[in-house]
Amino acid sequence: xxxxxxxxxxxxxxxxxxxxxxxxxxxxxxxxxxxxxxxxxxxxxxxxxxxxxxxxxxxxxxxxxxxxxxxxxxxxxxxxxxxxxxxxxxxxxxxxxxxxxxxxxxxxxxxxxxxxxxxxxxxxxxxxxxxxxxxxxxx
Amino acid sequence: xxxxxxxxxxxxxxxxxxxxxxxxxxxxxxxxxxxxxxxxxxxxxxxxxxxxxxxxxxxxxxxxxxxxxxxxxxxxxxxxxxxxxxxxxxxxxxxxxxxxxxxxxxxxxxxxxxxxxxxxxxxxxxxxxxxxxxxxxxxxxxxxxxxxxxxxxxxxxxxxxxxxxxxxxxxxxxxxxxxxxxxxxxxxxxxxxxxxxxxxxxxxxxxxxxxxxxxxxxxxxxxxxxxxxxxxxxxxxxxxxxxxxxxxxxxxxxxxxxxxxxxxxxxxxxxxxxxxxxxxxxxxxxxxxxxxxxxxxxxxxxxxxxxxxxxxxxxxxxxxxxxxxxxxxxxxxxxxxxxxxxxxxxxxxxxxxxxxxxxxxxxxxxxxxxxxxxxxxxxxxxxxxxxxxxxxxxxxxxxxxxxxxxx
Numbered sequence: 001x002x003x004x005x006x007x008x009x010x011x012x013x014x015x016x017x018x019x020x021x022x023x024x025x026x027x028x029x030x031x032x033x034x035x036x037x038x039x040x041x042x043x044x045x046x047x048x049x050x051x052x053x054x055x056x057x058x059x060x061x062x063x064x065x066x067x068x069x070x071x072x073x074x075x076x077x078x079x080x081x082x083x084x085x086x087x088x089x090x091x092x093x094x095x096x097x098x099x100x101x102x103x104x105x106x107x108x109x110x111x112x113x114x115x116x117x118x119x120x121x122x123x124x125x126x127x128x129x130x131x132x133x134x135x136x137x138x139x
Numbered sequence: 140x141x142x143x144x145x146x147x148x149x150x151x152x153x154x155x156x157x158x159x160x161x162x163x164x165x166x167x168x169x170x171x172x173x174x175x176x177x178x179x180x181x182x183x184x185x186x187x188x189x190x191x192x193x194x195x196x197x198x199x200x201x202x203x204x205x206x207x208x209x210x211x212x213x214x215x216x217x218x219x220x221x222x223x224x225x226x227x228x229x230x231x232x233x234x235x236x237x238x239x240x241x242x243x244x245x246x247x248x249x250x251x252x253x254x255x256x257x258x259x260x261x262x263x264x265x266x267x268x269x270x271x272x273x274x275x276x277x278x279x280x281x282x283x284x285x286x287x288x289x290x291x292x293x294x295x296x297x298x299x300x301x302x303x304x305x306x307x308x309x310x311x312x313x314x315x316x317x318x319x320x321x322x323x324x325x326x327x328x329x330x331x332x333x334x335x336x337x338x339x340x341x342x343x344x345x346x347x348x349x350x351x352x353x354x355x356x357x358x359x360x361x362x363x364x365x366x367x368x369x370x371x372x373x374x375x376x377x378x379x380x381x382x383x384x385x386x387x388x389x390x391x392x393x394x395x396x397x398x399x400x401x402x403x404x405x406x407x408x409x410x411x412x413x414x415x416x417x418x419x420x421x422x423x424x425x426x427x428x429x430x431x432x433x434x435x436x437x438x439x440x441x442x443x444x445x446x447x448x449x450x451x452x453x454x455x456x457x458x459x460x461x462x463x464x465x466x467x468x469x470x471x472x473x474x475x476x477x478x479x480x481x482x483x484x485x486x487x488x489x490x491x492x493x494x495x496x497x498x499x500x501x502x503x504x505x506x507x508x509x510x511x512x513x514x515x516x517x518x519x520x521x522x523x524x525x526x527x528x529x530x531x532x533x534x535x536x537x538x539x540x541x542x543x544x545x546x
Contacts, residue, residue, distance in 0.1 A: 020160065020493045021544075028486075028544060052485040052501045052516055073515065074483035075545055 003095055006087045007103035014107045023108065024076065031079030037071040048123045053077040055124045059131040064139075065090050066132060070124065080109065080121050088128055093139065096132035101125065143444045148436065149525050151176040162495030165530045165537075170315050170343060170474055170521035171499055172365045176432050179369060182425040194420055195394055195411070209420060212427040213410070219430050220360065221351040222377055226409040229376040229383070230423050234342040235265040237361030237376030238309070240413060241338055242269035244386040245359075250306045252278035257300055257308040259284040259292055260511065263315055264504045266340045270309060279306070286511070290317035290466040297326065301333050308337045312344035316503040316519065317466030318449075318474030320348070327357055336382065342366055346523070347445055347472045349438045352377055364422060368524075369429030373422035376413070383409050390415040433524075441524045445473060448522055452531045459538055465517050476503075476517035479538065482545045484518045490541035491518075496534055 001009070017023045037046075041058040048055045053074035060067050068089040072078040087103065088096050104110060149155050152174045157164045166174060186208075192201035194209045209230075216228050231237045250256065256270050260283050274281045282300055285293045292310075301308075308330045313320050327337045336358035341350060346367040352360055359382065364373035378386075388395055388406055392415035397405040406412050433441065452475055456462055461480035478484060488500035501516040502509045509516055520534060 024490065024493065025544060053483060054515070074485040076486045076489050 003087055003091055003099050007101070007106075010083060010087070010103050011106045027079035027083075027109075028075050029079070030082045031072075031075040031077075034078070034082045037069045041069065042071065048127055053121070055081060055121065057124050057127055059128070059135075061093070061135050064092055066093055066096055066135060068128060068131075072121075077121050080104075081124060084121075084125060084128070088132075093132040093134075093136035097129060097136055099129075143436075143440055145444075145525070145527050149527065151178070151432075152525050153177055153180070155525060159495040159497070160493050165494075165496045165533045167520040167522070167526065167530060167534060168497045168499045169366075169523035169526075170503070170519060172371065173346065173368045173523050174525065175368055175370070175429075178432055179425050179428045182428040183370060183421055186421040186424055190424070191421075193417055205420060205424070208424040208427075209418075212423050212430075215427050215430050216375060219350075219434075220345075220375075220377055221353050223353060224380055227377055227380050227383065229378065229410045229413045230418060231361070231374040231376050231413075232372055232419070233363040233365070233374035234340060234361045235269075237359075237374055238266055238338065238340065239269045240376055240389045241307075241309075241359050241361070241378070241386075242273045244389050244413075245307060245336075245382065246273035246277055248386050250274075250277045250279050253304065254279040254306045255282050255300075255302070255304045256280070257282050257284060257297075257305055257310075259310045259321075260286040261290065261292070261314045261317055261319060261505065261508055262309075262311055263340065263342070264506070266309055266311060267507070283507075284310070288467075290314065290319045290468045292319075292321055292326075294322070294325070298329060301330060301335060303333070305330075305333070305335050308335055309340070310337070311340040311342075312350075313341075313347065313472045313474075314466065314505075314508075315343045315474065315521075316476055316505040316508050316517065317468065318471040318476070319466060319468040320344075320470040320472050322470075323357070324355055327355055331356065336379075343473065346433070347438075347442055349442070358382055364426045364429065367429055368432060369426040370419070370422035372419040373426050380409060383413070388412050388415070392416045436524065445522050445524065445526075448526060448528065448531065449473060449475070451528060452520065452522070452534075455531055455535045456538070459535065459542070461542070462538070465512060465514070473522045474519060475521075476519045478514060478517055479542055482542060484516050486545050487518055487538065487541045490544060491534070491537045494533075494537045494540065496537045498534070 037056050042056050046056045046058050048057055053072050055072045057070045068085045070081045070085055072081050154174045190204050192205040194206040213225050213228050217225050222228055256274055270281055284297045312323050330337045338359035339357050341360050341362040345362040358379050360377040362375050365371040395407050395412050395415040397407050462477055465476040484500040491498055499519045503519055
């Protein structure tokens with residue numbers, strides 16, 4: 001599936017939820033389900049510092065595709081992180097660098113991308129793009 | 140809670156009628172900023188409608204009106220904190236600004252290589268960083284009064300730290316993250332035994348506790364207008380004239396001068412020496428309305444009401460399984476910081492927001508305090524004169540709901 005196809009699928013999933021509680025319960029569930037990162041990467045080097053919730057991000061190039069693994073100490077952030085990894089992981093650096101990440105807005109979670117939230121999520125998205133751009137430049 | 144008409148008081152604050160995410164706003168983030176009564180809001184509009192003009196300059200009518208109104212605030216501040224002289228009251232941008240003024244200007248005059256500055260383990264970054272900067276500039280050392288698990292300062296350690304090298308002690312009156320009310324009178328007296336002046340960060344005190352700077356004999360006191368139901372962008376630095384007169388000015392510019400030539404400039408007298416440029420005039424004027432509002436209710440009444448509400452809230456929160464309160468000093472004011480085992484404060488705060496409840500999560504600009512406890516931050520509910528028992532009940536229900544979603 002392309003990046004946009006995955007985004008559209010996520011948007012479809014969320015259309016079932018009528019209120020914020022159902023939405024967040026689903027995000028929390030996503031957060032709980034996925035132990036996303038190898039313990040050896042839960043270190044300072046891979047830490048993206050947000051003011052409140054921390055995010056660890058690891059990226060590697062496997063057969064021309066970028067593989068992301070990530071984790072957070074806050075469940076809601078972790079749920080958001082798991083969605084972002086689902087969307088971006090396994091694609092070429094070029095596709096990731098050029099991706100328009102509209103699903104967050106369409107799901108109604110725009111506030112989590114606001115820098116005033118001071119959470120690691122926004123920083124992580126920037127970092128993912130940065131990895132992609134770097135890997136693309138090296139290719 | 141008798142004689143305190145909470146409903147009437149709440150009606151004075153229009154923003155309390157708003158809804159957030161479809162729920163009535165429950166505003167418990169007063170440590171960050173307070174809401175404004177209609178009289179203050181109206182005064183701001185009135186300023187721009189009928190009074191607006193630059194102050195301390197000009198001979199025309201409006202400039203006199205604005206100047207009088209601005210100086211009226213200073214006049215009202217004098218009895219509000221019981222200062223001896225009006226000229227000991229400097230109007231600043233806020234608490235942070237006031238502390239920076241003292242750190243820089245007192246620092247230039249009195250802090251030298253090898254000297255020491257004492258702060259405490261529970262300080263807000265605004266009462267840490269200005270001193271770190273000046274200590275580095277002047278070759279002085281910053282010393283920190285330790286605190287215990289309950290959030291009490293270690294007074295015997297403090298006594299031992301007071302020596303002839305210490306040039307100033309700068310401590311918070313009330314901790315914004317723990318709610319501890321420090322025994323400031325005792326700490327000031329101990330410092331004065333060695334002729335060491337003391338600055339009090341009163342940002343979280345002035346709206347909850349009646350302050351008498353002469354009774355305290357404090358040397359400097361800083362607080363913010365926006366935390367005491369006044370506008371943002373205005374604050375107060377009180378300083379004993381003996382210090383302010385011997386300190387060099389902070390910023391240079393208009394208003395703080397008597398005469399200017401390219402050869403030499405003569406500074407203005409107090410308080411204007413420390414008030415360069417055009418201030419936030421409307422905020423300065425309307426701070427008086429906030430003072431009036433507080434005094435209509437009476438700080439003693441406010442303190443009594445808030446303390447009862449704090450006790451009620453503490454009891455209610457402690458009934459939630461897994462909830463731990465950080466900041467359990469015997470004497471506290473307004474603040475309850477807590478965590479619920481197995482949850483991250485960011486998650487709880489996000490869900491509470493969806494329920495219309497405004498609390499603060501994170502380190503509250505006191506990273507050293509969070510490091511002390513080894514936690515990423517806390518959830519902080521902070522009370523003001525318009526909070527009700529219902530607010531607390533809603534908070535408790537909200538926390539329970541958040542926990543059931545997260546665990």
